[in-house]
Amino acid sequence: MRPRGALARAALALAAGLALAGGMRALRPVPDVSESLYLFGTMVEIEIHGAEAAKARAAIAAVDAHLEKLHHDWHAWRPGELESLNAAIAAGESFTVDAPMAAVLAQGKALSCASDGLFDPAIGALVEAWGFHADTLPEGDPPSGGEIARLVAAHPRMTDLKIAGQEVRSTNPAVQLDLGAYAKGAALDLAEADLRAAGITDAVLNAGGGVQVMGSHGARPWRVAIRDPFAWGVVAALELRPGEALHTSGNYERYLDAGGVRFSHILDPRTGRPVTDIVSVSVLAQNGALADAAATALSVAGLADWPRIAAGMGVENVLMITGEGKMVATPAMRARLTPVGDDFPAPIRLVDLPAVSAPRCD
Ligand code: ADP
Ligand code: MG
Numbered sequence: 001m002r003p004r005g006a007l008a009r010a011a012l013a014l015a016a017g018l019a020l021a022g023g024m025r026a027l028r029p030v031p032d033v034s035e036s037l038y039l040f041g042t043m044v045e046i047e048i049h050g051a052e053a054a055k056a057r058a059a060i061a062a063v064d065a066h067l068e069k070l071h072h073d074w075h076a077w078r079p080g081e082l083e084s085l086n087a088a089i090a091a092g093e094s095f096t097v098d099a100p101m102a103a104v105l106a107q108g109k110a111l112s113c114a115s116d117g118l119f120d121p122a123i124g125a126l127v128e129a130w131g132f133h134a135d136t137l138p139e140g141d142p143p144s145g146g147e148i149a150r151l152v153a154a155h156p157r158m159t160d161l162k163i164a165g166q167e168v169r170s171t172n173p174a175v176q177l178d179l180g181a182y183a184k185g186a187a188l189d190l191a192e193a194d195l196r197a198a199g200i201t202d203a204v205l206n207a208g209g210g211v212q213v214m215g216s217h218g219a220r221p222w223r224v225a226i227r228d229p230f231a232w233g234v235v236a237a238l239e240l241r242p243g244e245a246l247h248t249s250g251n252y253e254r255y256l257d258a259g260g261v262r263f264s265h266i267l268d269p270r271t272g273r274p275v276t277d278i279v280s281v282s283v284l285a286q287n288g289a290l291a292d293a294a295a296t297a298l299s300v301a302g303l304a305d306w307p308r309i310a311a312g313m314g315v316e317n318v319l320m321i322t323g324e325g326k327m328v329a330t331p332a333m334r335a336r337l338t339p340v341g342d343d344f345p346a347p348i349r350l351v352d353l354p355a356v357s358a359p360r361c362d
Pocket of ligand 2: 180293
C-alpha cells in the first residue's frame, strides 16, 4: 500500500463514516430503523435492528438529546461545563462538576495513567496552540519552538487532577482539559446505555472513526470495515461481537497543512509535537472510551513502543498503519480481519504484546 497524496486524502475526508457500519440485510419481520445525527463535530449514525419503528425512534431521540448535552458540557473551547472547569483550574480553584463529568474525568485519568501519559487529556493548551480548537481545519503557522517548549515544561498531566466526588481541582494550573481523544468513545458508551434502557437490544452506533455494537443483526453479527487512510476504500472488514467497540485514530481528517508539511492533530505530550510516522491505529475493545483513548495513545507510542502501551492499557486487538503503508497487528486482531477484495493492501506483520503489569497511579 502506498500513500497517494493530498487529493486522495481530501476526497477521503469527505467520505467520513463510509462503509463503516453496513449490516448485511436479510428478510426480517421489522425493518431496521436508522438515523443520522450531527454531533461532536461528526455524523453519528445509529441503526437499530429488531425493534418497532416508534420504539426505535424514541430511543434515538433520547440518545440525540443526551449526546447534545454531552457535546455542550464537554466542549473544549466553547462556553460550557468543561470551559468553566478549565477556567477554575487556571485560577487555582476547585470546581464542582456534575456526576457524568466527574465520571468521565475519572475514567480519563485512569486511562491516561494506564497509557503512561501518552494519552493525556490535560494537554488542551498544546492542542489549542497547534490550532485544533476550531471546527474547521487550522490555517497558519505552527506554534514557535519556544511556545511549545514553554507549554511542555509546564507538565500538564491528567494525574494532576484530584477528583473527590464531584469536586475537581488540579495541583497544576497548566492543566487544560480537552477530552477530544476519548469523548466520542465515552459518549457512545453512554448512548449504548441509553438504548439498552429504552429496551433496544441490537444496534450499531457509528461516529467518525468509532463504531460500537449491541447484540447482532438478526442471525448475523454486525459487520464493519476499517478505512484505508491513503485511498478511498477500506483496508479490512471484521465482525463485531455484542458489546464491542472499534475506534480508529488517524491524521487524515484533522490536520494542519503548513509549509508543505501535514501536521497530525494527535500530539505527543512529551515533545508537544504532532505524531509523524503513524497514520492510522485501530483498537478493538470492550468499551468505547478505552478503544478511543488507546487508539490515540498507540499513535503517540509509534512503531517501536506501541506493544508496551497496548499491554499496559489491557488492549489485545490492534491494527496500525504507518506513513509508509506498512501494516502491523496483534495476532488476536489479525485473526478477526478479513480482506475486502482479493487481499489486504499490504502484508500484515504480527507483533505479540509483552507481559507487563498496568502502571499504578493514585
Ligand atoms: P479522532 O478524533 O480522529 O478520532 P483522536 O481520538 O486521536 O482522533 O483524538 C484527537 C484529539 O484529541 C485531538 O484533536 C486533540 O483534541 C486531542 N489530543 C491530541 N493529542 C492527544 C494526546 N496525546 N492525548 C490526549 N488527547 C490528545
Ligand atoms: Mg482517540
